[in-house]
Amino acid sequence: MDLQTLWFILITVLFSGFFLLEGFDYGVGILLPFVGRKDTERRIVINSIGPVWDGNEVWLLTAGGAMFAAFPNWYATLFSGFYLALFLILVALILRGAAFEFRSKINSPAWRRMWDYGIFIGSALPALLWGVAVANIARGVAIDGSMTFVGSFGDLLNPFALAGGVATFLLFTLHGALFLELKTDGVLRKRAEGVAKTLAIPTAVVVVAAVLIAAPQLFERLNVVMVVALLGAVAGLGGAAWFIRSGRFGRAFLGTSIALVSAVVLLFSFLFPRVMPSSLGEQFDLTIYNASSSEYTLGVMTVIALTLVPLVLAYQAWTYYVFRKRLTTSSKLEY
Amino acid sequence: MDVLDLARLQFGVTTVYHFFFVPLTLGLSIMIAGMQTMYVWKGNEHYKHMAKFWGKLFLINFAMGVVTGIVQEFQFGMNWSEYSRFVGDIFGAPLAIEALAAFFIESVFLGVWIFGWDKLGKRVHLASIWLVAFAANLSAYWILVANSFMQNPVGYQMAESGRAEMTDFFALITNPNVLLQWPHVVLGGLTTGAFFVLGISAYHLLRGRHPQMEMFRTSARIALIVGTVAVFATMGFGHAQGQRMADTQPMKLAAAEGLWESADPASLSLFQIGNEAERRPEAEVTIPSLLSFLTYNTPDGLVQGINQLQAQYEQQYGPGNYVPPAIWLTYWSFRAMVGAGAAMFVIGLLGIVFATRRTLEKRRWLLILAVPALFLPYIANTTGWLLTEMGRQPWIVQGMMRIEDAVSPNVTADMLLISLIGFTVIYGLLMIVDVYLLWKYARAESGSSEATASDLPELGRVY
Numbered sequence: 199m200d201l202q203t204l205w206f207i208l209i210t211v212l213f214s215g216f217f218l219l220e221g222f223d224y225g226v227g228i229l230l231p232f233v234g235r236k237d238t239e240r241r242i243v244i245n246s247i248g249p250v251w252d253g254n255e256v257w258l259l260t261a262g263g264a265m266f267a268a269f270p271n272w273y274a275t276l277f278s279g280f281y282l283a284l285f286l287i288l289v290a291l292i293l294r295g296a297a298f299e300f301r302s303k304i305n306s307p308a309w310r311r312m313w314d315y316g317i318f319i320g321s322a323l324p325a326l327l328w329g330v331a332v333a334n335i336a337r338g339v340a341i342d343g344s345m346t347f348v349g350s351f352g353d354l355l356n357p358f359a360l361a362g363g364v365a366t367f368l369l370f371t372l373h374g375a376l377f378l379e380l381k382t383d384g385v386l387r388k389r390a391e392g393v394a395k396t397l398a399i400p401t402a403v404v405v406v407a408a409v410l411i412a413a414p415q416l417f418e419r420l421n422v423v424m425v426v427a428l429l430g431a432v433a434g435l436g437g438a439a440w441f442i443r444s445g446r447f448g449r450a451f452l453g454t455s456i457a458l459v460s461a462v463v464l465l466f467s468f469l470f471p472r473v474m475p476s477s478l479g480e481q482f483d484l485t486i487y488n489a490s491s492s493e494y495t496l497g498v499m500t501v502i503a504l505t506l507v508p509l510v511l512a513y514q515a516w517t518y519y520v521f522r523k524r525l526t527t528s529s530k531l532e533y
Numbered sequence: 534m535d536v537l538d539l540a541r542l543q544f545g546v547t548t549v550y551h552f553f554f555v556p557l558t559l560g561l562s563i564m565i566a567g568m569q570t571m572y573v574w575k576g577n578e579h580y581k582h583m584a585k586f587w588g589k590l591f592l593i594n595f596a597m598g599v600v601t602g603i604v605q606e607f608q609f610g611m612n613w614s615e616y617s618r619f620v621g622d623i624f625g626a627p628l629a630i631e632a633l634a635a636f637f638i639e640s641v642f643l644g645v646w647i648f649g650w651d652k653l654g655k656r657v658h659l660a661s662i663w664l665v666a667f668a669a670n671l672s673a674y675w676i677l678v679a680n681s682f683m684q685n686p687v688g689y690q691m692a693e694s695g696r697a698e699m700t701d702f703f704a705l706i707t708n709p710n711v712l713l714q715w716p717h718v719v720l721g722g723l724t725t726g727a728f729f730v731l732g733i734s735a736y737h738l739l740r741g742r743h744p745q746m747e748m749f750r751t752s753a754r755i756a757l758i759v760g761t762v763a764v765f766a767t768m769g770f771g772h773a774q775g776q777r778m779a780d781t782q783p784m785k786l787a788a789a790e791g792l793w794e795s796a797d798p799a800s801l802s803l804f805q806i807g808n809e810a811e812r813r814p815e816a817e818v819t820i821p822s823l824l825s826f827l828t829y830n831t832p833d834g835l836v837q838g839i840n841q842l843q844a845q846y847e848q849q850y851g852p853g854n855y856v857p858p859a860i861w862l863t864y865w866s867f868r869a870m871v872g873a874g875a876a877m878f879v880i881g882l883l884g885i886v887f888a889t890r891r892t893l894e895k896r897r898w899l900l901i902l903a904v905p906a907l908f909l910p911y912i913a914n915t916t917g918w919l920l921t922e923m924g925r926q927p928w929i930v931q932g933m934m935r936i937e938d939a940v941s942p943n944v945t946a947d948m949l950l951i952s953l954i955g956f957t958v959i960y961g962l963l964m965i966v967d968v969y970l971l972w973k974y975a976r977a978e979s980g981s982s983e984a985t986a987s988d989l990p991e992l993g994r995v996y
Contacts, residue, residue, distance in 0.1 A: 249644035263629035270621020277610025278941040299596030446833040492698040
């Protein structure tokens with residue numbers, strides 16, 4: 199395996215981690231105003247991701263950094279091409295981070311409600327826009343011979359891409375509802391279960407439909423990895439729906455986790471060895487070869503990544519272990 | 534304004550804003566870790582209150598540093614795609630390593646620290662804040678490795694494809710530029726943290742109403758020592774950077790000194806009204822030989838001037854303008870930075886003298902001075918970056934790539950305008966909220982010592 203392929207896989211891993219972890223983060227943020235009705239309830243909802251959301255977000259930063267280091271042309275084309283979409287994502291993430299930090303610093307219902315909506319918008323917008331971006335990448339966008347995106351923002355908001363957006367939005371929300379079910383108790387837990395039950399089937403349907411319409415050549419390019427990922431996605435979604443019905447939410451969460459990771463793997467294996475197909479002609483496709491850094495840089499980065507990634511996984515897993523308990527409305531949570 | 538101007542303005546606005554928050558994170562994290570160490574070591578609750586009081590302010594500041602940092606990473610691809618293609622092979626690596634080696638540790642263990650007060654053993658919990666402090670400062674190193682390549686490119690070759698490629702990773706991470714720049718920035722951060730603690734402590738010592746005056750007495754003493762040592766060392770590394778600049782970026786040095794014509798010995802300009810159109814000073818006050826002395830440690834030595842360097846660069850790189858725009862900004866930024874540093878050093882030194890004589894609280898004038906001195910490090914940090922980045926122009930990578938070749942070709946002025954206005958508005962609003970919250974929590978006297986004690990285990994819940 200060449201280094202370009204290895205880095206393509208590493209970036210797949212980083213985006214899988216991002217979708218898996220930040221996925222429930224966004225979902226919890228989206229559900230905040232609906233599931234948490236009283237201030238204490240909202241506090242618990244926020245605290246369910248409080249210790250981990252910041253670490254989860256670093257997966258995105260790392261994926262972006264890895265893309266820059268390993269495939270600078272991919273990074274340059276994608277980030278300049280999807281300019282306004284990324285600007286909106288940035289604004290949402292700024293709002294979200296500030297909202298988490300600021301909401302409880304002043305004891306006023308109006309103040310807190312305002313930041314709660316900040317968390318909602320800051321979670322909902324990226325949840326939608328990541329799907330839009332992913333669907334556009336899968337379908338191919340107008341990239342010319344100088345590797346430059348020559349389409350417009352409007353082009354990116356096509357019906358296929360919006361279907362992708364709705365799919366990630368629903369999937370993240372369902373994933374978040376299941377996470378909340380596992381982290382809370384009492385009335386919050388009941389409400390999270392209610393959301394999960396309502397969303398399970400529609401989410402499965404929309405996600406399958408979105409994958410099919412966003413990537414029409416899916417079955418032309420089928421390979422072993424894609425078949426496995428496809429089966430994983432279907433089994434994950436179906437399993438989640440099944441276990442939600444039978445009230446086994448831990449397994450259902452495992453199901454949405456598998457579905458999310460499978461979806462990312464499916465996308466990347468569908469693209470491979472391309473990173474951004476061009477809609478203007480195959481000769482303009484960005485691939486892992488014409489977009490990559492030099493062998494030397496890839497070699498150095500490989501040594502560093504293979505040393506650090508296991509370490510990151512280990513201590514991040516540890517924090518999930520430390521904060522594994524359910525949050526309840528016992529006196530400890532009073533403020 | 535055209536695309537280039539808007540992209541530059543946006544980079545300037547977002548970077549300066551980001552760097553309002555970063556230095557305090559760098560320095561204050563170390564100070565809090567130190568205070569909490571005293572608590573764990575001595576078992577004295579007094580230090581625990583201190584760690585928690587300053588910890589709250591730290592967190593209000595930290596969030597802003599993080600969210601604005603994401604913009605920085607994305608911006609290279611969004612606005613400067615040609616730059617990203619040209620140096621991605623070299624520049625991307627430190628950014629990726631920053632995320633992987635430092636930023637993960639910082640954000641994961643900050644979560645552990647905030648929410649772990651009563652879930653973890655004291656030592657493990659103490660380790661978490663040290664990890665945050667360590668990672669924050671490590672993070673600065675990797676970012677400065679990237680920036681140092683722009684100031685002083687090393688460890689690369691020009692590839693056939695026309696882009697720069699890394700040939701020596703070790704050279705990149707031991708760039709002589711970063712070996713001076715990193716300590717300068719980290720010590721500047723410590724200075725920022727110390728003068729932040731000093732200013733707020735002085736405020737409470739003056740008011741004398743807070744139920745925990747002892748906490749501010751100790752905090753002020755710690756801050757005076759840390760701040761004075763740190764600002765002195767910062768100036769030392771800054772001076773060393775200036776001497777290096779004479780070799781690697783003489784144009785930046787000439788701009789910072791307003792030196793239009795080469796001179797040997799060169800005199801130091803104290804005050805100058807320059808004529809940038811005609812490239813000469815209009816009026817100035819100078820001290821003979823001092824610039825040569827500062828540059829070479831001897832009273833004579835040639836310091837190159839802007840006009841001679843311009844002529845030399847035209848020979849070297851072809852016709853064009855190699856004079857940084859807005860020399861006045863570079864010139865006055867340099868003076869503001871040095872002036873702010875010197876003022877902090879004097880305040881710190883006097884404070885130490887009075888503190889050792891146990892008369893600090895009687896010298897109210899010094900305490901009154903220490904409150905606004907809280908802003909001095911912010912002036913120094915901001916003007917320091919203006920000097921570093923403005924002085925490098927028109928180069929984005931010194932001697933390799935000019936700024937106008939770096940901008941994204943497909944990003945329009947409208948898009949830039951939308952994002953520039955968007956960032957400016959949201960940054961402005963958040964700044965107001967942030968400063969308001971810092972002010973509120975810095976002044977907070979929320980009740981007895983008991984309230985402060987039970988207040989912060991709750992920190993996690995108040996998130």
